[in-house]
Amino acid sequence: MLLTSATAVSAASVWGSRSSSMMGTGMTETYAAKTNALSYSDLTGGIVTADDLFSKRDLKQEADLSEASCITVEDGQTISITAEGVYVLTGTAANCTVKIEADKEAKVQLVLDGVSIVNDDFPAIYVVSADKVFVTTTEGSENTLSVTGTFKADGETGTDAVIWSKEDLLLNGKGTLTVTSAKGNGITSKDDLKITGGTLNVTALLDALEANDSIVIYDGNITVSSKKDGLHAENDEDDSIGYIWIGGGTLNVTATDDAIHGTSFVQVDGGTITVSGAEGIEGTYIQINGGEITVYGTDDGLNGANKSSAYETAVEIAGGTLNVTVGQGDTDAIDSNGNIYMTGGTVNITASGSFDYDGTATYTGGTIIVNGQTVNSITNSMMGGMGNMQMGGRH
Structure with a gap:
């Protein structure tokens, strides 16, 4: 996981907060900026880039099969992979797990070529150790992985997803992967989760896509449905990470809670994105640089929330x-x-409420349409009219 040099921040940052004072029958509030947090001047223009996030191999949609090992999945089988290499999986099985426990520097590529696995209570793909694991679908292939019951732990390790990885996980290819989790998460990475191609369909009771460090999407046709969050990135030990970046592809998300949740930041540079949830997009710093984005929210569409001390709390639309x-x-x-x-x-x-902010709104470019009418200011619809509006460069 790589961030630009600007993202090296001190854990001593403090959160922004509101302070209130009563004056007669009215109330005024001011937004206290965070100290030591990365701010708009540090972040505008792009927090991370595709060059920061992806290697050439990450973006390649086919595996080198010249020295590949071929594996047919079978009922009740644990397929143990302990060495770097390319492994082609085919067949249909119940209660079968592909377990990867390789060297910390090993890159393992699983090539799904028409494979179907249905398990009762344990991941279909389980990554214990490796440097990175690629899950690649072959052109035109249909692949299904599902868990029908409540997940059981592996010793002290709680496994809660159909694809569960302790290490970096990358999904790509030219085929289709359908993941269904009746009682848990769809796909979980305890490191970075990257998607660079292929068709991915995920249905989960909990989070559809979950990662500790980041979820980054370069390309692909992705549809997720969740009774919790659609995409959720959060790191409990380091709140400067746990972010989401989307640079392309087609993404459709239906969620009961947040459709897209990046605890530190959410950055959208491109793609066609349609999301629906209680909150459409939530993060401490939300940055929209490009793309065609449609958001349906039962509460807020975009929510810049105080989740991380490492970043200014803000919504930026560029x-x-x-x-x-x-x-x-x-x-x-x-x-x-x-x-x-x-x-x-x-x-x-x-x-009914267009903008709600506790700090300051600065509007220097772009077009705003509210309920069919073009407007030339960002008006605070918060109860009591708190916050300040600043204009610059627009007349």
């Missing part, structure tokens, strides 16, 4: 097209517990 529709009631299309910055792009809002 490009792309963002269509946001939210439900009735105490809801907001774009909600920031800190600041809002808009320098470009198009924002099309359908909502």
Whole structure:
């Protein structure tokens, strides 16, 4: 996992907060900025780039099969992989696990060529150790992995996903992978989870895609459905990571809670994205640089929330097209517990509350449409009208 040099931050950062004072019958609130946190001036223009995140092999959609080992899955079998290499999986099986326990420097590539595994209570693919594991679908292949019951632990290791990895995990290829988790997560990586190609369908009771350090999407056709979060990245030990980056592909997310949740930041540089959830996109710093994004939220569309001390709490819109529709009631299309910055792009809002911010809104470029009307300011719809609006460069 690589970040730009600007993202090396001190754990001594403190969160931004509100302070309130009563004046007669009114109330004023001010937003206290975080100290030592990366701010808009550090982050604008892109927090991470594709060059930071992907190797040439990551972006290659086919495996080198010249020295590949071929494995046919069988009922009740644990397939143990202990060495670097390429392994082609075929066949249909019940209660079968592909277990990878290789050297810490080993790169292991699993090539799914029409494989189907249905398990009762344990992952279909279980990565204990390796440097990185690739899961690659062959062109035109249909592959299904599912777990029908409650996951059981492996000793002290809690396994809670159909594909569970302690190490970096990358999904790519030219085929289709369908993952179904009746009682847990769909795909979990305790490190980075990367998707660079292929068709991926994930249905899960809990998080559909989960990672500790990051979820990054370069390309692919991805559809996820979750009774919890669609995409969830969070690191309990280091809140400067646990982020989500989307640079391309097609992403459709339906979730009961957050459709996309990156604890530190969420950065969208491209792609066609349609998400639906209580919160559409949530992160401490949300940066929209490109893409065609459609958000349906029953609470907030975009929510810049105080989740990480390492980043300013803000929503930044610098490009792309963002269509946001939210439900009735105490809801907001774009909600920031800190600041809002808009320098470009198009924002099309359908909502009773368009913007809600505790800090400052700065609007210097782009187009804002609220309920069919073009507006030239970011008006705070928060109860009591807190926050300050700043204009620069627009007339």
